[in-house]
Amino acid sequence: MSNPLTDPATTPWWTGAVVYQIYPRSFQDSDGNGIGDLRGVLQRVDHLAELGVDVVWFSPVYRSPQDDNGYDISDYQDVDPLFGTLADLDEVVQALHERGIKVVMDLVVNHTSDEHPWFVESRSSADNPKRDWYWWRPARAGMQAGEPGAEPTNWGSFFSGPTWAFDEATGEYYLHLFSRKQPDLNWENPEVRKAVYDMMRWWLDRGIDGFRMDVINLISKRTGPDGELADGLVSVGPYGDAGPITTNGPRLHEFLQEMHHAVFDGRDGELLLVGETPGATIEEGKLLTDPARDELGMIFTFEHMGLDHGPAGRFDIKPLDLRELKATMSRWQAGLQDAGWNSLYWENHDQPRIVSRFGDDGEFRRESATMLGTVLHLHRGTPYVYQGEELGMTNAHFTSFESYRDIESLRYVAQARTIGHLSDDQLLKGLQDGSRDNARTPVQWDASPQAGFTTGTPWIAVNPNHRSINAEAQRADPESVFHHYRRLIALRHDEAVVRFGDFTLLLPEDPDVYAFTRTLGDERLVVAANFRGESRTVDLGIDLHGAELVLGNYADSAAPESAIVTLRPWEAVVVRA
Numbered sequence: 001m002s003n004p005l006t007d008p009a010t011t012p013w014w015t016g017a018v019v020y021q022i023y024p025r026s027f028q029d030s031d032g033n034g035i036g037d038l039r040g041v042l043q044r045v046d047h048l049a050e051l052g053v054d055v056v057w058f059s060p061v062y063r064s065p066q067d068d069n070g071y072d073i074s075d076y077q078d079v080d081p082l083f084g085t086l087a088d089l090d091e092v093v094q095a096l097h098e099r100g101i102k103v104v105m106d107l108v109v110n111h112t113s114d115e116h117p118w119f120v121e122s123r124s125s126a127d128n129p130k131r132d133w134y135w136w137r138p139a140r141a142g143m144q145a146g147e148p149g150a151e152p153t154n155w156g157s158f159f160s161g162p163t164w165a166f167d168e169a170t171g172e173y174y175l176h177l178f179s180r181k182q183p184d185l186n187w188e189n190p191e192v193r194k195a196v197y198d199m200m201r202w203w204l205d206r207g208i209d210g211f212r213m214d215v216i217n218l219i220s221k222r223t224g225p226d227g228e229l230a231d232g233l234v235s236v237g238p239y240g241d242a243g244p245i246t247t248n249g250p251r252l253h254e255f256l257q258e259m260h261h262a263v264f265d266g267r268d269g270e271l272l273l274v275g276e277t278p279g280a281t282i283e284e285g286k287l288l289t290d291p292a293r294d295e296l297g298m299i300f301t302f303e304h305m306g307l308d309h310g311p312a313g314r315f316d317i318k319p320l321d322l323r324e325l326k327a328t329m330s331r332w333q334a335g336l337q338d339a340g341w342n343s344l345y346w347e348n349h350d351q352p353r354i355v356s357r358f359g360d361d362g363e364f365r366r367e368s369a370t371m372l373g374t375v376l377h378l379h380r381g382t383p384y385v386y387q388g389e390e391l392g393m394t395n396a397h398f399t400s401f402e403s404y405r406d407i408e409s410l411r412y413v414a415q416a417r418t419i420g421h422l423s424d425d426q427l428l429k430g431l432q433d434g435s436r437d438n439a440r441t442p443v444q445w446d447a448s449p450q451a452g453f454t455t456g457t458p459w460i461a462v463n464p465n466h467r468s469i470n471a472e473a474q475r476a477d478p479e480s481v482f483h484h485y486r487r488l489i490a491l492r493h494d495e496a497v498v499r500f501g502d503f504t505l506l507l508p509e510d511p512d513v514y515a516f517t518r519t520l521g522d523e524r525l526v527v528a529a530n531f532r533g534e535s536r537t538v539d540l541g542i543d544l545h546g547a548e549l550v551l552g553n554y555a556d557s558a559a560p561e562s563a564i565v566t567l568r569p570w571e572a573v574v575v576r577a
């Protein structure tokens with residue numbers, strides 16, 4: 001059986017697209033206040049056009065108290081003054097559209113800000129008409145509301161601490177899976193769903209081209225029972241794991257189909273709809289992305305992002321076992337081969353930089369960054385490039401706690417300190433490896449003091465390595481990470497086999513080499529990549545005599561002459577054979 005999404009006659013445009021994620025706060029500042037903004041984006045649209053991306057996804061620019069850098073929204077239909085105005089956004093959208101680049105907005109509707117008028121009303125009294133728009137619950141049976149341990153369940157939040165906040169005025173608790181300033185919306189209430197759909201239609205009518213849906217598989221959830229203790233989402237602290245109980249709830253597919261019919265009908269295929277779905281299995285992935293089901297176009301999965309997590313999660317990073325990465329990626333390739341669609345990513349605003357994580361951000365930074373890009377972009381699916389990934393930007397390598405800004409990191413440190421079993425050195429190491437701030441340092445445009453990001457003081461420090469790693473230098477160097485990403489993006493546009501070809505993993509047991517084929521009719525590409533800083537020779541089992549080099553990441557890359565292939569440190573080759 002072949003996947004209907006791979007039929008060139010009917011496939012939607014986004015199966016051939018590459019998406020670029022902008023985290024506006026860190027992209028480009030235009031007014032010197034140290035925070036990136038929309039007029040800053042206008043200054044850099046040509047960078048995006050030169051890179052050749054098809055879509056820009058904007059992390060939230062809506063009105064927000066910025067407790068979680070905009071993922072806490074107090075007005076879905078306005079732009080926060082930090083970032084500019086709705087008119088600025090219209091200008092950015094127009095400038096991108098003029099360059100053939102579509103625009104996807106972040107949709108954060110599992111929760112709002114506690115300063116959103118809906119929540120302000122909801123908390124105002126127990127009989128307010130909007131009370132039921134959020135999850136209000138009394139204290140645990142037999143306990144005094146507000147007392148330690150009286151929360152309705154024992155759950156720990158994604159950002160440390162409990163998921164229930166006590167509200168003195170009405171004596172009840174509200175649910176917040178993220179920070180206490182991010183109360184969860186109650187999707188069981190049809191008025192909530194209607195309000196969300198109306199807002200989504202308003203954005204589409206303004207001319208945007210799709211949505212990236214934040215933690216969309218949390219919208220249908222159970223509110224009990226207690227979760228398992230230890231090794232949960234937050235492994236430090238006395239809290240239970242809410243994950244399995246609040247993820248992929250019983251009405252998820254019903255809600256998404258309802259949303260699809262209420263908002264997307266009549267625009268089918270025109271919109272890029274990508275859901276962020278932590279914890280989704282392949283079975284879930286198929287249900288969510290099979291076009292016949294009218295839910296989403298594709299999802300962000302998390303399995304590959306957890307492979308280097310130790311027992312204590314993202315702040316407990318261990319070396320990657322490449323065999324596990326290959327197994328995970330190829331299971332998803334196979335799982336959605338006949339129905340559904342993968343999104344492909346190494347980075348986003350929540351993840352450490354890939355070159356520091358799976359590559360080598362020192363001696364072989366250029367080689368490993370280009371190798372990692374090659375491997376990802378040669379899979380079937382829609383690739384996402386996170387700002388700075390196309391420059392091979394590295395982790396922040398901050399040496400003091402004071403440099404960190406992210407609420408998740410700060411609250412983790414605070415909680416860990418109250419428990420006290422980790423030393424400051426261990427805690428700092430955890431942040432250096434795992435903090436979301438690694439992805440949030442300003443984009444490195446040039447070698448000037450603030451990397452061309454701002455004329456003021458940036459809200460988070462610029463990485464000092466911008467003096468050598470920056471867009472200006474890379475534009476002038478044909479071997480740079482930037483030009484390699486340009487070639488990868490062009491390859492997807494030019495080669496149907498990259499867009500549609502079937503995926504077959506080679507050498508699953510090799511600990512160092514990631515190799516696979518992509519096949520479409522008589523066309524075959526062979527991809528081989530070395531994840532080590534030493535040369536490796538492997539037998540691919542495919543005769544490459546006469547093969548043609550499609551792409552390599554060394555200036556003198558050449559097509560191998562036989563099945564025996566020698567790859568230099570972090571080398572990647574793509575050949576037609």
Ligand code: ISL
Nearest residue numbers: 068071108158178214215278314350408
């Ligand atoms: O990075 C994480 C915490 O370890 C993830 O679990 C993350 O919280 C999860 O992927 C959800 O992320 C999204 O929703 C969050 C927001 O903080 C993230 O930035 C966003 O991508 C709440 O809106």
